[in-house]
Amino acid sequence: MNNREQWGSRIGFILAASGSAVGLGNIWKYPHMAGENGGAAFTVIYLICILIVGLPIVIAEFVIGRKTQLSPVGAFKALAPNTNWKFVGVLGVCAAFVILSFYGVVGGWTLRYTMLSLFGGFVKFSGNPELAGGQFKSFISNPINPVFWQIIFMTLTTMVIVKGVKGGIEKWAKIMMPAILVILGVLMFRGLTLPNGTKALEFLFLPKFEDLTASSIVLALGHAFFTLSLGMGTMITYGSYLSRDQNLLTSALWVILLDTVIAIMAGVAIFATVFALGANPDSGPGLIFVALPTIFPQIAGGTLWGALFFFLLFMAALTSAISILEVITAYFIDEKDWSREKATVTFGSFVTIVGIFCSMSMGGFNDFNTIFNISFFDFLDYLSSKYMLPIGGMLTALFILMKWGVDDFIRELVTGMENKNIDPFVVKVLFIISALVVGFIISNEIIAIITGNPIVG
Ligand code: TRP
Numbered sequence: 001m002n003n004r005e006q007w008g009s010r011i012g013f014i015l016a017a018s019g020s021a022v023g024l025g026n027i028w029k030y031p032h033m034a035g036e037n038g039g040a041a042f043t044v045i046y047l048i049c050i051l052i053v054g055l056p057i058v059i060a061e062f063v064i065g066r067k068t069q070l071s072p073v074g075a076f077k078a079l080a081p082n083t084n085w086k087f088v089g090v091l092g093v094c095a096a097f098v099i100l101s102f103y104g105v106v107g108g109w110t111l112r113y114t115m116l117s118l119f120g121g122f123v124k125f126s127g128n129p130e131l132a133g134g135q136f137k138s139f140i141s142n143p144i145n146p147v148f149w150q151i152i153f154m155t156l157t158t159m160v161i162v163k164g165v166k167g168g169i170e171k172w173a174k175i176m177m178p179a180i181l182v183i184l185g186v187l188m189f190r191g192l193t194l195p196n197g198t199k200a201l202e203f204l205f206l207p208k209f210e211d212l213t214a215s216s217i218v219l220a221l222g223h224a225f226f227t228l229s230l231g232m233g234t235m236i237t238y239g240s241y242l243s244r245d246q247n248l249l250t251s252a253l254w255v256i257l258l259d260t261v262i263a264i265m266a267g268v269a270i271f272a273t274v275f276a277l278g279a280n281p282d283s284g285p286g287l288i289f290v291a292l293p294t295i296f297p298q299i300a301g302g303t304l305w306g307a308l309f310f311f312l313l314f315m316a317a318l319t320s321a322i323s324i325l326e327v328i329t330a331y332f333i334d335e336k337d338w339s340r341e342k343a344t345v346t347f348g349s350f351v352t353i354v355g356i357f358c359s360m361s362m363g364g365f366n367d368f369n370t371i372f373n374i375s376f377f378d379f380l381d382y383l384s385s386k387y388m389l390p391i392g393g394m395l396t397a398l399f400i401l402m403k404w405g406v407d408d409f410i411r412e413l414v415t416g417m418e419n420k421n422i423d424p425f426v427v428k429v430l431f432i433i434s435a436l437v438v439g440f441i442i443s444n445e446i447i448a449i450i451t452g453n454p455i456v457g
Pocket of ligand 1: 020021022023024025026099225226227228229230231232234320321323324389
């Protein structure tokens, strides 16, 4: 396709791809998972997973996208015509619908908490986690209030994607990614200069391996996937807007570096604040929406720090949400010949409506919860992060090993690289390890569901 849009610059592509990677996973999930799983020991395992499993699959997705210049379904069709491999792409598009439905809800929460802090709403939470927790619960289970913020968040997401690759995604990534780094740098400095703040460094960087359990290893692996936006063709789609002159290996390393650095900076900023005020590092998913609002009012300028923190979280969520909507949009443009406007507006609205049910499932809308014993929100979260993404990632690795072939893969990979000596054996081993590791996580989950006891965890 000759009129396909392209990224305007290499840095634009790297920022867009890392914008996709950097999201709620880095700033909300990683810190609370590290907090609950032994701090530094978890971080070490997470870094190993990122390098061994994450890096090969990021590269695989970039290479498939650039080679075919198509979004996932078309890409698998082009490389393996008349086979079932196209269903890996279809699975990805379905995962995009599922993830964006609940991601948009949490995106709305970040906007609401930015406003709440800005207008002094955290002051009464000072040192009172019960009150902060109660308010958070009553906010997310309100049938109207969170939906209002979710609609704003989804409208912003749709507005960026309507503008296309260069004028929308790239332009906003170039503004928001540097802003995220600067704000996080400031928050980290603020945290570390609080009394006891440097305890955070010890907590995150001095591993005590006795704290590590088998289940935290499985968690770290799963998270490596989610945080790098792997397994549903996001990186295939972003790679499809590249021309052939780029070194994909160094681009992938940049994306991974930025993603990891931002997760760790968020961890330092959050734990420094937590330790300075003697709060608990292992308060779980509520760490951000419950523990932090009780802490901010106790530090000088807390209203502003709180608002900055939640605005940062909002920007990180937005650059990720746009990458998810782009997967859906690109599918309808490439495969169904829709216009960008029509695809974006149709599916932006559709996902918003499904998201409303998700938001309502936190309290307002209970039928699903009683039938399946899990809220619709949690159901979509588990379905995507425990099954759809890992399965998609594993199949991508298997696709290269079994169908496309490592040699053809390497031929495309080295296009744009100066050093063209890549050992096919190493590449094979890496993909086999990724596929096995991910296959193990999925089987573990399935065994846990069937027998009630996972092998590990
Ligand atoms: N990586 C993002 C985060 O850390 C979330 C995300 C965006 C994502 N696009 C994705 C996850 C695609 C899986 C697949 O929050």
